[in-house]
Amino acid sequence: xxxxxxxxxxxxxxxxxxxxxxxxxxxxxxxxxxxxxxxxxxxxxxxxxxxxxxxxxxxxxxxxxxxxxxxxxxxxxxxxxxxxxxxxxxxxxxxxxxxxxxxxxxxxxxxxxxxxxxxxxxxxxxxxxxxxxxxxxxxxxxxxxxxxxxxxxxxxxxxxxxxx
Numbered sequence: 001x002x003x004x005x006x007x008x009x010x011x012x013x014x015x016x017x018x019x020x021x022x023x024x025x026x027x028x029x030x031x032x033x034x035x036x037x038x039x040x041x042x043x044x045x046x047x048x049x050x051x052x053x054x055x056x057x058x059x060x061x062x063x064x065x066x067x068x069x070x071x072x073x074x075x076x077x078x079x080x081x082x083x084x085x086x087x088x089x090x091x092x093x094x095x096x097x098x099x100x101x102x103x104x105x106x107x108x109x110x111x112x113x114x115x116x117x118x119x120x121x122x123x124x125x126x127x128x129x130x131x132x133x134x135x136x137x138x139x140x141x142x143x144x145x146x147x148x149x150x151x152x153x154x155x156x157x158x159x160x161x162x163x164x
Contacts, residue, residue, distance in 0.1 A: 051084050
């Protein structure tokens with residue numbers, strides 16, 4: 001099982017809480033002006049990497065608190081990212097997923113792969129990057145329209161719950 005990725009950061013403290021391994025999805029339809037990772041937009045770029053090899057990286061670092069999926073757009077490869085998330089969660093690691101889609105758009109699509117990735121995600125950072133709302137002081141996101149959604153509490157309380 002392979003993911004098409006733009007790259008991996010083995011240890012990050014800016015892509016979610018704690019120390020995280022970050023997997024950058026290759027391929028994005030949003031093309032947000034001012035995107036931090038425009039090289040990830042092409043669906044044919046990057047490289048194919050096996051989920052097993054990513055898990056080997058994860059298992060080799062006992063300091064990790066979790067994985068973050070960024071992009072590109074992880075929901076364009078939702079089933080594969082959901083599989084990676086399941087394996088990481090089996091090791092008691094948390095999952096942060098960045099997406100240009102809003103939570104409401106993801107729910108409305110009723111796409112089984114998207115629902116699976118959502119179900120494996122602990123924190124969802126949603127919304128397109130909006131250069132006109134850029135704010136370098138925000139934690140874990142780039143523009144003020146983006147939200148950090150606590151999906152565990154959202155599912156439990158059946159209402160959208162923001163994190164932090």
